[in-house]
Amino acid sequence: MKSKIYLLGLIVLFFISCKKQESIKVTTDDYCAAVDTVTGIMVHDIFSPPVASRIYVYPNIAAYEIMVQNSTKYQSLQGQLKGLDSIPKLDPKSGVNENLAALIAHIEVSKQLIFSEEALEKYRDSLYEKWGSENQKEFDISKEYALKVVERIKIWMSKDNYKQTRTFSKFSVHPDQAGRWQPTPPAYMDGVEPHWGEIRTLVMDSASQFKPKAPYPFSIDKNSAFYKEAKETYDVGNMISKKLTEVEITKSKQIPEESAIASFWDCNPYATVTQGHMMFAKKKNTPDAHWINIAKIALKKSKSDFKTTVFAYTKTSIGIFESFISCWDGKYKTNVVRPETYINQNIDENWRPQLQTPPFPEYTSGHSVVSSCSSIILTSIFGDNFSYTDDSELPFGLPKRNFKSFKQAASEASISRLYGGIHYRAAIENGVVQGTNLGTYINSKIKFFKSK
Template structure:
């Protein structure tokens, strides 16, 4: 955890003529948090939780200065009232916000030293000649972080860590772990996590999936056959799309008896990156940038709760298991099958939810270049809108061979409802 001694010591070097650097520092902070999440191999739902609380801390700090923006207090049940803006003590709010962001994120990851190393480098850009302003800013950032972490501690996360091991159903058509790692079920109790905006995790329960049947003429087997046929005739562009949106933090390499992980971005991390690139392209100021990150983080967080609620209700078998059992035992999907049930498609849900809120904040026809995957060896892709990006993310799961069409289409319906609900419940901007 980012303690007072370690963080305070590394920040002491950052003092020296008052200035507020550009919002690029906020984007750098997000990237450093993402790299730490990737390094620690957090599951997609847990990653969304880290993004939520770190960004809430930054936003709530900036709102203390910009009163036209709206705190989560009074909008979100049990959200604390953040104090500090009434003080006459001079404060650099962007400095305080980044301190709150790093301190909160540091409490939620394993490798806090990776964040600590980046704190001094980033906050050194705040050249404050007045040590009083500097210290006041750190104190405010810490106070906000403490409030957010106290709120986070009551979201049932620790309770879900103590649940019994997931018991697999032996009924036909139910999900079982898949090759090559046969990894146990990931976050089977995530629906118990406290949502930011929902009345309950079941609020946006989708239509049930097609009923399992091995009959080749059944709707279920027709959907499985589509996955099989599509993946055997992929174009180069379809392969690129599948890999661009892979975002599987559990990817396992197998070479003979040697198994090792390749660390990858989570789906939520990809959309946090898109939010940051879009905010930078739109040249948003500090508070508007922070609001964009936060509304995206809320959509992701609540989207995962809704999606995971359905996954472990329907417990639907993955295409890889069905195709190997009934169509072709030698077939393998282009992408590695993630370790949780099939229905609905997580990427379809959260991508659509994120696209809905970003469209509201930045516009229906917001054109952007997504460079997220470049550091993972893939070229940038250009999108005419956030909707176009989420549609591509969704269909990528069919190209990758890891989802049936019903999970993709109903996942997007579910994500649309989540995104619209978040917008109806939270007002951040003036």
């Protein structure tokens, strides 16, 4: 009897050992979680909005280029994005799990772009251990191919002029030159990324391709367009302050809508808090992170598959990256003074905006450009009337907001800069035009789908 049981056990073990291991399953949720992990690290590391756009775009492109290797629907961006070529080809018979390789590439490229590498390595290693236990052979083959693509992407991104701009001079501030940007309270930081317009574009012919209309000529004449714009920002800020005071007096729980909108779209990673002699940074999303999360919300609501997920993140991040180059190129060329500085010098020396003024020149509004461009791109993917609930700011203590479309959200994000007291109306409206034109151009210029 014992010998029969022993023999039966050997047979069972034989069949178990011969049983083919199942393929490692990598889902939309897995990819979104990896993007969210990188976002969390970026918030912790306090990257500027322009630099954050770079951290999003290259990992997504790396994943996309793997995902399209044997796709019948999507096509490569090689030859379409400046300098992108020589992505290693994938033999369909190699045994590589494309979804797995795409996610590995995303993580490994991200690691090259952040400061807190250990945090991402910890996340990565937990996934590697899990995948290896599920199917070691498939994991090893997929990882080997992914790393080949990563090496190619690293070479490509190293030539975008980012490293060179780290050594360029700081932005020169001349307080005696009226109308020019000056550092603002409370931190009085230097101008952030004054050379971002020199970063290699991916799609645009040049950083100035979508150059906006010129700002109004600086003037302190009360009849001038510039003064009237500053006065509008001042009056709107006072109106909101009055409403907030009434809320405090009546102990109402209903925050004025304009104030709620300004706070929701603040997205200033440089916001600081002063306590006594100490000053520390508040952890906040960047505009990039907010719109990347909106893409995730749309993907989850539409129950998109893995390939659609990588495509949507990639196209959105390309738009955001180009938006910051376009906007920053203009900011430092026009070098327009912020409302806070102008109002304090010419209207009311005690006035403060609801939002802290970000540390760079005013024209045009970055959120207007980025939001408008992102809305055009997301609309091209999910449709005109895609309603959703935006929970992007929940981690920062702000409630959800509902939108009927991406364009409505972009419009609200843009006007939030007036409510927050950090922009004039021209920078907002012309920023919207700038971002809309850029998004439309990207939609027509880059071909993501193969011709039928």
